[in-house]
Every structure is written in C-alpha cells, then in structure tokens.
Amino acid sequence: MAGARNAGDARLRAVAELARAVAAARTPMEAVIAAAQHARTALGGSMSAISRWERDQGRLRVLVNDGELAGDEEPLPAEETYSIADFPEIVEFLRGEWTENGEPRAWVETADGPSERRGAYCHQRVAALRRRGRSSCIVAPIMLHGLAWGELYVARAAGRPVFDRADEEFATVLAALIAAGIAQTERLAEVRRLAFTDPLTGLANRRAVDARLDEAVDRHREEGAAVSLVVCDLNGLKRVNDELGHAVGDRLLVGFGSVLSLCGAALPGSLAARLGGDEFCLLAVGHPAEDVVRAAEELCVRAQWLGLGDGVAVGVASTDAEIGPVTSSRRLFRLADAAQYRAKALRAVVPVVAGRAGAADPVVRLADEAPPAPPRKGERRRFRGSS
Structure with missing residues (x-):
C-alpha cells in the first residue's frame, strides 16, 4: 500500500515538474525539448522522442530524441522523418479507444510483437525496438485544437520491464500536458511575431x-x-x-x-x-x-x-x-x-x-x-x- 502511494506521489511530482518545465519554455521547440526529457524521466524510459505530424508531407518528423540513443538517432535530428504509410495508427489511433475526455489513449508495443489491440499496424515500431535493443515503447498522441499535432514516444532498454496499462494512462496525461505547453508557447510566439512584424510587408517593425x-x-x-x-x-x-x-x-x-x-x-x-x-x-x-x-x-x-x-x-x-x-x-x-x-x-x-x-x-x-x-x-x- 505504501509502495503504491509512494509511486503515486512520484508521478504527481513528475507531472508538476513537467508542467513547470514546459511553462518556462519561451518557444515551441524549447517546450518540446523540455517535454521529451521530463516525460522520459517520469515514465522511467531509457529514451524518448517527440515527433510532429507534417500533414502536407504525409510524414512524422522527429523534433528531438532524448536519453540513451541508438547509432542512427541524434538529439536534434535535421532530417529524421517517417512516412505515415508505415505508421497509420497516428491517423486511426486505437480503433476508437479514447479517454473519458475524448482524447486518444496512449498504447504500448513490445519487442515480442504487435499488441493484440494494434494488430499488424505497428510492425515498423516492433522492428525498430528490436533493431535498437529496446524491450518496449509507449506511444501517446499529442492533440492540439482537436487535431493530432504529433506524438510522444518513450522506450525502455532491453532487460527492463515492459510498459503496462498504468503507464499508458500516465503517458496519456503527460501528452495532454505537453500539448497544453506547446499550445501556450505557440500563442506566445505568435504574439511576439505580431508585436515585432510589420503587417503589410511582413518585415520586422x-x-x-x-x-x-x-x-x-x-x-x-x-x-x-x-x-x-x-x-x-x-x-x-x-x-x-x-x-x-x-x-x-x-x-x-x-x-x-x-x-x-x-x-x-x-x-x-x-x-x-x-x-x-x-x-x-x-x-x-x-x-x-x-x-x-x-x-x-x-x-x-x-x-x-x-x-x-x-x-x-x-x-x-x-x-x-x-x-x-x-x-x-x-x-x-x-x-x-x-x-x-x-x-x-x-x-x-x-x-x-x-x-x-x-x-x-x-x-x-x-x-x-x-x-x-x-x-x-x-x-x-x-x-x-x-x-
């Protein structure tokens, strides 16, 4: 009982720390970097990443990788992108699995194979786990203004316990906090842009x-x-x-x-x-x-x-x-x-x-x-x- 209470307290602290870090960010990218680091720590992951869905290009662009990275991963990759054709779950999410608040729920994949709930959708993620020596990953859609903005991805190294249902629920909460922080920094960036931009020419003012x-x-x-x-x-x-x-x-x-x-x-x-x-x-x-x-x-x-x-x-x-x-x-x-x-x-x-x-x-x-x-x-x- 005490252990569960302590774990709950630790997660509350992790939520508060993530919220503070994202709120202190001055730009959307600063918010993303802070969010990836704190989400990884909160979920006990060995690495984390935040990607943005570029709808016009039909791809996920990785903005930041944090933690213990594989040889083909960089902290701030210039060109790490993945076709949505390989990850259709970002469009369909969990076949209708939603939280009570109407947000798509996070899900877990393991190196043993695609989860029963996800079927064959996540074969690319499973292959990536095996290739990079990881036991499991958790994927949480980041939603802004009712649309999928991108995703939070947290993985654990081989030999570590796989993520469970409680982790899914926690990751869903973290993704919602990240979304709120990104939205706030985007609004502030737009306010700054308008404050320092000539509206007619688009030049600085x-x-x-x-x-x-x-x-x-x-x-x-x-x-x-x-x-x-x-x-x-x-x-x-x-x-x-x-x-x-x-x-x-x-x-x-x-x-x-x-x-x-x-x-x-x-x-x-x-x-x-x-x-x-x-x-x-x-x-x-x-x-x-x-x-x-x-x-x-x-x-x-x-x-x-x-x-x-x-x-x-x-x-x-x-x-x-x-x-x-x-x-x-x-x-x-x-x-x-x-x-x-x-x-x-x-x-x-x-x-x-x-x-x-x-x-x-x-x-x-x-x-x-x-x-x-x-x-x-x-x-x-x-x-x-x-x-």
Whole structure:
C-alpha cells in the first residue's frame, strides 16, 4: 500500500515538474525539448522522442530524441522523418479507444510483437525496438485544437520491464500536458511575431529594430563587432497614392520590402524592417562596411525596376567607417538618417555613406548638429532618435 502511494506521489511530482518545465519554455521547440526529457524521466524510459505530424508531407518528423540513443538517432535530428504509410495508427489511433475526455489513449508495443489491440499496424515500431535493443515503447498522441499535432514516444532498454496499462494512462496525461505547453508557447510566439512584424510587408517593425540595434551596439562596444545601418526613404509614394490609389501604393511598399529582403540576403543575419510609412532600414552586424554598401547599391538599382515610385534615397552608417565613436544606437540612427536625408536632397541614385569624406564629411556634421526642434503637425521629423 505504501509502495503504491509512494509511486503515486512520484508521478504527481513528475507531472508538476513537467508542467513547470514546459511553462518556462519561451518557444515551441524549447517546450518540446523540455517535454521529451521530463516525460522520459517520469515514465522511467531509457529514451524518448517527440515527433510532429507534417500533414502536407504525409510524414512524422522527429523534433528531438532524448536519453540513451541508438547509432542512427541524434538529439536534434535535421532530417529524421517517417512516412505515415508505415505508421497509420497516428491517423486511426486505437480503433476508437479514447479517454473519458475524448482524447486518444496512449498504447504500448513490445519487442515480442504487435499488441493484440494494434494488430499488424505497428510492425515498423516492433522492428525498430528490436533493431535498437529496446524491450518496449509507449506511444501517446499529442492533440492540439482537436487535431493530432504529433506524438510522444518513450522506450525502455532491453532487460527492463515492459510498459503496462498504468503507464499508458500516465503517458496519456503527460501528452495532454505537453500539448497544453506547446499550445501556450505557440500563442506566445505568435504574439511576439505580431508585436515585432510589420503587417503589410511582413518585415520586422521599428520595435524589432530598436531591440536588435541596442543589442548590436552593446556587442560593438564589448567585442568590436561592426554594426551597419542602411536607412531608406521610398521616393514617390505620395504621388502613387494620390494618382493611383492606396492599394497601388501598398503594392509599391510590399514590392520594395521584397527587394530590401532580397538585398539583405547578401548579408547573412541582417534584419530588414519597415520603420513606418515610406521608411525602411537594413541592420547588419559583423559585416565589413564595403559589403553593406554593395548591398545598398544593389538596393538602389533594384528599386528602379519596381515600375512604381521614383526610386529610393539610401543612407548608410557603419561603425566600420570613419564616423567617430558610436556609443549608442541613437547616434548610429542619426548618422544613417543624416546620410539618407542628404541622399534625398541630392536626388542621389546611389547610397550616401556617412564618413566617406573623412573628418569634414557633411553627413557627420549634419548628424552632430544640435537636435532640431520637434516637427510641427504634419511635418516629417528629420532625424529619428534626435530627442
């Protein structure tokens, strides 16, 4: 009696630990990794895995393997997938065996052969158990929003007791907890995505740039990493809106956003963003200034190919150029903005680069001027970050 009570207490603790670990995850993948580890421990398994059902591909993709792994298993596999044709039970589950809550129940397979309840369905799982030296496995469908999201798989090594009916019931509970945790992290990820994404172009927004730029400048101060900012002002948007309508103007913005993303791809790890209205930027860390300038030059050329608007005014500021010390993101923004402002004033068809003219560079002088007075209503502020 005491032994059963102790076992029950241990499982309650395991449930609480799994719930805490999954709740602390910041991303769906972090939740999956934590869930696999804690589910394996809770069920006394030697290894565990969590797979996702990719419906459009008709396959299970293994996201994580945890514990004592076989030679053909990796902790975070890049391409471990299995055709649903070999595992039809994920579609039919337990031939109608459901819990009282309407969730599909977990089931056990052993290396001795497919269970009576599963018939020949699980011959692939049985073969895998034998090949990898395991005695049994337990499979629990993970359900999200009434659909099969994937599965929890926990196995025991050869010589260990096989899983039993009580383990099936416990695994069903664990799978439900995992599903709740994944759903929560997916919702949080979507909230973060919306908070840091421009809804029209799909690029990052100003909030994302501010956060990333602050981190980049800190890295520049601590490690000397080059930080470059390309600020763009799309010319002719107002004329397009007035003459052709806002739907066409939106198409111009989306098209330019795609061009910006394309040019930013030449700078791996860069962030393409729409700051608002007709203003965009590209943030690059760890790239030489000349590479950033080349990407900006390509941007100017491709902007002319859009067939709408009047090209783009582009300013570039980089800590890898002669612009003086950059100790804050505000200064780098002011320098890039001043360069873009000068490009617009000159109607330049190439980028204006802060510091290119050395100590007497007019862009650097412009950026270092006393901050202008706040703009009157309807006027465009000349420099972001000037107040």
